Amino acid sequence: MLSRLQLIDQIKRKKTFLCIGLDPDIQKIPAFLQQYADPVFEFNKRIIDATKDLCVAYKPNAAFYESRGIKGLQSLIDTYKYLPKECLSIIDAKRGDIGNTSDQYAQAFFNEEASGMGFDAITVTPYMGNDSVTPYLKYEGKWVIILALTSSAGSKDFQYLTTEHGHLYEAVIQKANTWAGADRIMYVVGATKSEEFTSIRKFAPDNFLLVPGVGAQGGSLEDVCKYGMTKDCGLLVNSSRGIIYASNGEDFADAARSEAQKLQLQMQEELEKAGVI
Numbered sequence: 436m437l438s439r440l441q442l443i444d445q446i447k448r449k450k451t452f453l454c455i456g457l458d459p460d461i462q463k464i465p466a467f468l469q470q471y472a473d474p475v476f477e478f479n480k481r482i483i484d485a486t487k488d489l490c491v492a493y494k495p496n497a498a499f500y501e502s503r504g505i506k507g508l509q510s511l512i513d514t515y516k517y518l519p520k521e522c523l524s525i526i527d528a529k530r531g532d533i534g535n536t537s538d539q540y541a542q543a544f545f546n547e548e549a550s551g552m553g554f555d556a557i558t559v560t561p562y563m564g565n566d567s568v569t570p571y572l573k574y575e576g577k578w579v580i581i582l583a584l585t586s587s588a589g590s591k592d593f594q595y596l597t598t599e600h601g602h603l604y605e606a607v608i609q610k611a612n613t614w615a616g617a618d619r620i621m622y623v624v625g626a627t628k629s630e631e632f633t634s635i636r637k638f639a640p641d642n643f644l645l646v647p648g649v650g651a652q653g654g655s656l657e658d659v660c661k662y663g664m665t666k667d668c669g670l671l672v673n674s675s676r677g678i679i680y681a682s683n684g685e686d687f688a689d690a691a692r693s694e695a696q697k698l699q700l701q702m703q704e705e706l707e708k709a710g711v712i
């Protein structure tokens with residue numbers, strides 16, 4: 436478990452707010468890893484070893500594990516257990532369902548005794564409302580990360596619809612703020628939406644924002660920081676493919692480290708510029 440204060444402290448100490456996405460596509464990981472009993476776990480393990488001083492969070496996306504059935508689930512459990520305890524562990528599962536079903540999802544990802552996994556945080560979709568999200572909040576100290584404005588092109592289909600509380604993504608934030616405070620709730624906002632960060636900060640001045648979309652999706656780290664950074668940083672910026680697939684040779688972990696280092700150095704500059712460190 437990682438509290439808001441511990442997260443902020445780690446950001447200041449390591450001079451980074453990088454979240455590394457562990458999205459291992461079995462087709463893309465280096466061929467030489469196939470000799471290991473679990474190539475996916477071996478891949479993740481080496482990425483983690485090479486980058487853990489450069490980031491504050493890791494985010495395995497459940498799809499990349501669930502798509503491989505039982506083997507994938509075992510890779511996910513082993514990866515969860517290998518994550519450094521000082522880093523925030525986020526399962527990007529984007530779940531959302533009625534209350535008793537959400538109870539089961541919460542147990543699957545939060546209750547280590549029951550499932551083998553005790554992630555610190557989970558991404559959830561907000562559209563089924565309060566009763567679909569509160570089951571996760573019953574787990575003291577765990578984080579719920581609610582999809583607000585996603586990085587996808589399709590975000591335009593629903594998230595910008597006008598409501599009496601502003602755009603739908605703004606209405607989502609205002610409502611979710613009534614469920615728990617900035618010590619338990621974060622929001623997903625895509626880096627490709629940097630022009631919306633100012634309006635998002637009006638409704639979520641203190642919440643951490645999980646920001647995917649830099650690197651492979653083309654979002655600008657500089658713009659995200661310009662419009663989204665708070666006095667406590669308030670940002671976890673994710674990169675997955677840009678780091679983990681920097682090379683598909685035997686040097687993949689070193690290549691991942693140098694991509695992560697580039698982001699860390701830019702982040703350090705932004706933290707200094709904003710007076711966070």
Ligand SMILES: O=c1ccn([C@@H]2O[C@H](COP(=O)(O)O)[C@@H](O)[C@H]2O)c(=O)[nH]1
Nearest residue numbers: 496585586587625647651652674675676
């Ligand atoms: O709005 C969203 C929400 C989640 N994601 C996820 O983040 C990573 C991004 O990966 P990259 O390789 O750095 O593009 C991936 O797991 C997505 O499912 C997102 O991109 N946008």
